[in-house]
Amino acid sequence: MPRSWAGRPTHIRVGGPAPYLFDEGGGVGTQEFVFVMSLISGETLKDSYDVIIVGSGAGGGQAAYVLTLEGAKVLMLEAGRNYDPVAETPMFQTNGQAPLRAGPTPDRPLGFYDALPNGGYRIEGEPYTNASADDQRQFYWLRARMLGGRTNHWGRVALRYGPYDFKPHSRDGLGVDWPISYPDVAPYYDKVEMLVGVYGTNEGLENTPDSSPGCLLPPPKPLVSDLLIRKAGRSLGIPVVPCHKAVLTQRLDPDDLPARLHPGNAFAQRIVRDAMRQRAACLWATDCTRGCSVRANYQSTTVHLPPALATGNLDLLPNAMAREITLGRDGRARGVTFIDKVTGREGHASARAVILAAGAMESVRLLLNSRSAQFPQGLANSSGLVGKYIMDAAASIFTGQVPLLESLPLHNEDGASSCHMYAPWWRYRDQLAGQLDFPRGYHLQWYGGRKMPSLDTGAGMEWLTGGSYGARFKADARRYYGSFVNFLGLGEMIPNEDSCCELDPAAKDRWGIPVLRFHWRRSGYELRQVAHMQETFAAVIHAMGGRVRGASPPAREIDGARFITPGGSVSHEVGGARMGADPGKSVTNRWGRTHDVPNLVIADGAAFASSADKNPTLTIMALAWRAAEQLAAGLKGGNLS
Amino acid sequence: MSPVPAPAWSGRSRPMDRRTAIKWILAAAAAIPVIPRVARGDDAGQPPVGYGPDPDVLKTYHPGELWPLSFTPAQRRTAAALCDTIIPADAVSPSASQVGVVDFLDEWISAPYAYPFESDCDLILGGLTWIEGESAARFQAAFADLTDAQRAAICDDICYLPRAKASRREPAKFFARFRDLVAGGFYTTPEGTRDIGYVGNVPLPFFAGPPPEVLKQAGLD
Numbered sequence: 001m002p003r004s005w006a007g008r009p010t011h012i013r014v015g016g017p018a019p020y021l022f023d024e025g026g027g028v029g030t031q032e033f034v035f036v037m038s039l040i041s042g043e044t045l046k047d048s049y050d051v052i053i054v055g056s057g058a059g060g061g062q063a064a065y066v067l068t069l070e071g072a073k074v075l076m077l078e079a080g081r082n083y084d085p086v087a088e089t090p091m092f093q094t095n096g097q098a099p100l101r102a103g104p105t106p107d108r109p110l111g112f113y114d115a116l117p118n119g120g121y122r123i124e125g126e127p128y129t130n131a132s133a134d135d136q137r138q139f140y141w142l143r144a145r146m147l148g149g150r151t152n153h154w155g156r157v158a159l160r161y162g163p164y165d166f167k168p169h170s171r172d173g174l175g176v177d178w179p180i181s182y183p184d185v186a187p188y189y190d191k192v193e194m195l196v197g198v199y200g201t202n203e204g205l206e207n208t209p210d211s212s213p214g215c216l217l218p219p220p221k222p223l224v225s226d227l228l229i230r231k232a233g234r235s236l237g238i239p240v241v242p243c244h245k246a247v248l249t250q251r252l253d254p255d256d257l258p259a260r261l262h263p264g265n266a267f268a269q270r271i272v273r274d275a276m277r278q279r280a281a282c283l284w285a286t287d288c289t290r291g292c293s294v295r296a297n298y299q300s301t302t303v304h305l306p307p308a309l310a311t312g313n314l315d316l317l318p319n320a321m322a323r324e325i326t327l328g329r330d331g332r333a334r335g336v337t338f339i340d341k342v343t344g345r346e347g348h349a350s351a352r353a354v355i356l357a358a359g360a361m362e363s364v365r366l367l368l369n370s371r372s373a374q375f376p377q378g379l380a381n382s383s384g385l386v387g388k389y390i391m392d393a394a395a396s397i398f399t400g401q402v403p404l405l406e407s408l409p410l411h412n413e414d415g416a417s418s419c420h421m422y423a424p425w426w427r428y429r430d431q432l433a434g435q436l437d438f439p440r441g442y443h444l445q446w447y448g449g450r451k452m453p454s455l456d457t458g459a460g461m462e463w464l465t466g467g468s469y470g471a472r473f474k475a476d477a478r479r480y481y482g483s484f485v486n487f488l489g490l491g492e493m494i495p496n497e498d499s500c501c502e503l504d505p506a507a508k509d510r511w512g513i514p515v516l517r518f519h520w521r522r523s524g525y526e527l528r529q530v531a532h533m534q535e536t537f538a539a540v541i542h543a544m545g546g547r548v549r550g551a552s553p554p555a556r557e558i559d560g561a562r563f564i565t566p567g568g569s570v571s572h573e574v575g576g577a578r579m580g581a582d583p584g585k586s587v588t589n590r591w592g593r594t595h596d597v598p599n600l601v602i603a604d605g606a607a608f609a610s611s612a613d614k615n616p617t618l619t620i621m622a623l624a625w626r627a628a629e630q631l632a633a634g635l636k637g638g639n640l641s
Numbered sequence: 642m643s644p645v646p647a648p649a650w651s652g653r654s655r656p657m658d659r660r661t662a663i664k665w666i667l668a669a670a671a672a673i674p675v676i677p678r679v680a681r682g683d684d685a686g687q688p689p690v691g692y693g694p695d696p697d698v699l700k701t702y703h704p705g706e707l708w709p710l711s712f713t714p715a716q717r718r719t720a721a722a723l724c725d726t727i728i729p730a731d732a733v734s735p736s737a738s739q740v741g742v743v744d745f746l747d748e749w750i751s752a753p754y755a756y757p758f759e760s761d762c763d764l765i766l767g768g769l770t771w772i773e774g775e776s777a778a779r780f781q782a783a784f785a786d787l788t789d790a791q792r793a794a795i796c797d798d799i800c801y802l803p804r805a806k807a808s809r810r811e812p813a814k815f816f817a818r819f820r821d822l823v824a825g826g827f828y829t830t831p832e833g834t835r836d837i838g839y840v841g842n843v844p845l846p847f848f849a850g851p852p853p854e855v856l857k858q859a860g861l862d
Binding site: 081088090092093094095096097098099100101102103105106107108112113117118119120123124220221222223224227228231249282283284285286404405408409410411412413414415416450451452453454455456457458459460462466467468469470471473474477478481482 | 749834
């Protein structure tokens with residue numbers, strides 16, 4: 001264990017008063033909450049741990065939470081810096097207070113306030129490459145380098161995979177089935193929803209599962225645009241229902257939920273009760289993508305890591321870039337070699353088990369970079385499938401303008417910042433009957449309303465205004481503000497042979513670690529699906545009495561390639577170390593443990609065998625909970641094989 | 642077309658079309674500080690740099706604070722006049738130049754980043770030059786000294802690209818981009834935000850949803 005490198009100061013933060021907490025009566029409260037975030041330095045690294053977790057986002061955070069509450073000693077390695085949302089979140093800053101009106105720049109590609117410091121599609125000194133120069137075959141990899149990873153900035157849409165999503169091959173012969181079924185995961189979805197707090201309703205819709213009673217928080221009231229879309233949806237047969245989003249519409253019940261989450265574990269119940277008391281309900285302002293200083297939405301740094309740290313069982317080492325999983329003579333994972341990014345020195349930590357949750361592609365990279373005589377193609381890669389069958393949502397967008405939303409009386413539409421409602425996929429039966437020319441579904445989200453003015457306010461309106469300026473322009477801006485509806489369709493991508501990643505034979509990062517090279521191809525399934533989305537968007541806008549720019553051709557005349565999102569850009573990338581029953585055709589088993597190395601667990605999106613149209617985060621957490629619980633039982637029993 | 646800029650796909654407030662997304666992603670993938678495009682008087686050989694990937698996001702920034710501004714006094718005067726032709730003062734709010742939009746435009750064209758700032762800089766400086774040339778040719782005066790009717794005579798030719806004559810297409814592209822930036826710059830000021838009727842960004846104990854008069858007007862009552 002390295003003792004010589006300069007230890008970073010142990011960071012102890014005691015939170016001050018939370019400025020915008022509300023008491024139960026609805027008035028502004030002044031409760032204090034105290035939050036001690038202790039990070040270790042290389043000097044305090046223990047000789048050995050029960051488990052090392054690589055990554056601190058949805059999968060890593062969830063695994064750390066479960067393991068530490070079960071008493072395991074855990075070391076978490078995070079490649080980015082420490083990050084404290086309580087102190088660092090720009091909660092009420094306006095776009096006018098930021099450089100360039102908070103618009104995107106190469107330094108902050110998702111905008112100035114998006115909670116992704118040091119992250120982006122490009123990270124200095126940490127490149128990746130694409131095998132093809134073809135525009136349609138690029139993969140764009142959005143990485144975080146911060147405690148909590150991308151959970152800090154994500155949109156918080158938290159949808160369950162449904163029964164069909166785990167058995168896609170059985171249903172239509174495409175892709176592969178998972179080795180698990182929806183009922184295997186359902187109890188963990190329940191737990192995650194109770195822990196993180198997810199609003200939504202049970203609608204009993206096909207392949208859109210209901211939660212157990214008491215799991216969901218009430219949804220926020222719909223915006224006027226939601227109501228118009230719902231009305232339009234009725235005329236088109238599209239279900240428009242409350243979205244599921246990891247935002248606290250009310251405070252979690254600390255007297256009920258901990259016992260349901262951790263029956264028989266008084267230690268865990270006490271810790272989780274305290275953690276829940278430190279989270280406020282949504283204050284209905286500021287975009288969730290900035291993070292949340294009152295912890296009203298889910299991010300690993302406000303929900304998973306505080307209780308895990310409070311157990312005293314978690315050592316958290318930021319700025320530690322994992323480079324290799326080391327293998328013992330017994331063929332089991334022994335630990336992780338990492339680079340201290342501050343000093344550039346290499347260190348090694350040892351553990352009885354290793355969990356990879358570095359983000360699907362980063363976990364794949366780590367496996368491929370962990371080569372040995374036993375695993376010359378990379379660790380746990382006897383199947384040759386590490387890096388294969390990567391996926392990202394097939395998505396597209398569309399904007400319409402709705403006269404009924406023009407010049408409305410002033411009212412506050414901030415709400416939960418997006419997605420009070422959504423439209424889950426509704427044409428399963430038609431697909432089964434072969435009535436559509438694409439096999440898998442998509443769901444619709446939309447964004448609109450009288451949101452905080454930004455660079456796009458008043459911009460791009462010529463098609464409505466005929467190019468007004470002067471007094472007429474000011475009148476037009478008032479009239480059209482809030483009258484646009486921006487649709488986002490998210491569709492399932494079917495895994496294919498040509499979408500994969502491998503180690504680049506030449507390129508290395510600043511520490512000399514080989515980097516990933518991506519191969520990417522969308523199939524006709526996705527392109528036709530996106531064309532259909534575009535047709536649907538226009539139909540909904542028209543049914544609202546709205547206007548679209550240009551013609552609205554039927555799907556068969558739309559070239560999906562013109563509209564589909566670039567590979568990776570939805571940041572729903574999954575796969576690359578898929579789970580399966582057959583060790584020859586998959587990398588992990590039904591518990592996320594690699595077939596080749598039983599004490600090595602994949603707890604992020606890499607283990608996904610399919611992608612579904614639903615955002616992956618809730619499923620990552622549910623599977624990580626399940627994997628960590630099973631691992632904890634194995635650790636206690638002394639049997640990890 | 643989507644009133645775009647800020648990227649984002651899932652769960653974020655302003656999705657972006659494919660073409661724009663690719664431009665942004667590529668820009669981010671080539672995030673090398675660009676060589677200063679405009680001669681800067683105080684340039685001591687160090688090209689300006691951006692705010693970096695981990696800036697203080699809590700503080701308030703002002704144009705000129707992070708990198709030097711670069712409009713010449715003449716450009717500034719033309720820009721201010723055009724700003725106020727697009728967003729003049731009225732009973733509701735001040736004009737664009739009165740609330741610092743010229744400084745914002747200067748910050749924008751001077752930004753040490755490539756896309757879209759580099760091409761915007763060329764477009765805007767070129768456009769301002771064209772405006773002055775047009776003003777001199779038609780009215781023998783600086784644009785800022787023209788009457789409202791004279792300014793309108795120039796702007797009417799270029800305010801809507803689909804109707805612009807072939808010889809006015811480039812100036813019309815300039816005008817469209819300039820108007821977008823002026824609008825974004827203006828409505829993000831406190832005065833502009835009040836003007837357009839944004840009443841959010843305040844903590845609330847509960848979310849009430851749309852009030853009855855809104856539902857009535859939208860035909861939902």
